[in-house]
Amino acid sequence: xxxxxxxxxxxxxxxxxxxxxxxxxxxxxxxxxxxxxxxxxxxxxxxxxxxxxxxxxxxxxxxxxxxxxxxxxxxxxxxxxxxxxxxxxxxxxxxxxxxxxxxxxxxxxxxxxxxxxxxxxxxxxxxxxxxxxxxxxxxxxxxxxxxxxxxxxxxxxxxxxxxxxxxxxxxxxxxxxxxxxxxxxxxxxxxxxxxxxxxxxxxxxxxxxxxxxxxxxxxxxxxxxxxxxxxxxxxxxxxxxxxxxxxxxxxxxxxxxxxxxxxxxxxxxxxxxxxxxx
Numbered sequence: 285x286x287x288x289x290x291x292x293x294x295x296x297x298x299x300x301x302x303x304x305x306x307x308x309x310x311x312x313x314x315x316x317x318x319x320x321x322x323x324x325x326x327x328x329x330x331x332x333x334x335x336x337x338x339x340x341x342x343x344x345x346x347x348x349x350x351x352x353x354x355x356x357x358x359x360x361x362x363x364x365x366x367x368x369x370x371x372x373x374x375x376x377x378x379x380x381x382x383x384x385x386x387x388x389x390x391x392x393x394x395x396x397x398x399x400x401x402x403x404x405x406x407x408x409x410x411x412x413x414x415x416x417x418x419x420x421x422x423x424x425x426x427x428x429x430x431x432x433x434x435x436x437x438x439x440x441x442x443x444x445x446x447x448x449x450x451x452x453x454x455x456x457x458x459x460x461x462x463x464x465x466x467x468x469x470x471x472x473x474x475x476x477x478x479x480x481x482x483x484x485x486x487x488x489x490x491x492x493x494x495x496x497x498x499x500x501x502x503x504x505x506x507x508x509x510x511x512x513x514x515x516x517x518x519x520x521x522x523x524x525x526x527x528x529x530x531x532x533x534x535x536x537x538x539x540x541x542x543x544x545x546x547x548x549x550x551x552x553x554x555x556x557x558x559x560x561x562x
């Protein structure tokens with residue numbers, strides 16, 4: 285089984301999602317069973333941050349931002365899967381509306397409510413993408429909150445490996461393509477939380493580790509790790525091959541293609557990480 289992660293820019297438009305689908309379908313046609321981890325649509329995480337900020341400050345402008353956010357998801361969904369049932373999106377927009385109203389009325393944004401608001405980007409994108417994939421190849425969608433369990437008492441990124449393994453072991457069957465939302469997880473108490481900056485990369489690496497994947501592919505809009513920032517250094521070049529430790533050093537010193545914590549789960553099981561350009 286391979287794990288493929290697609291970031292926000294890779295799923296930033298209908299055309300981009302179709303390109304991702306062609307990549308995944310090619311793998312499926314070649315007989316590969318795949319776990320596909322997806323981020324929120326490009327820009328959605330920032331919009332959710334703005335929604336939480338406006339609502340907590342008592343600014344009714346959050347309703348306009350919410351309307352645009354909902355329209356964006358409906359438009360992508362209706363374009364990719366014309367005539368399909370909107371129930372899942374309707375329910376999630378209603379849930380998001382309710383929690384934002386509570387934040388607006390209380391003028392208070394707690395860590396729990398913030399994480400809950402932020403989770404909707406991946407929840408909705410993964411559903412839309414899985415529904416479209418399923419028109420092309422056998423696809424199942426899973427909710428990462430059911431399988432990535434974190435110990436909130438220690439750190440939001442302290443994974444309860446034993447419980448996560450148990451949850452994944454309880455899955456009765458997989459499809460050729462299995463879609464999981466990145467970034468989101470649950471605490472041991474069942475409360476929605478997130479894995480922080482770069483959380484989708486980290487989710488993908490954790491799933492690669494938990495599934496004993498043959499490889500982890502990070503799909504993005506650049507052609508791998510570069511020797512320097514190409515905006516600053518004209519001679520910057522793609523590094524063809526490097527060790528986990530070298531990749532970790534580059535990521536710590538500013539390389540944005542891969543998030544530092546996402547290397548460790550792959551390193552611990554010797555799972556190759558490939559950086560690919562959609």
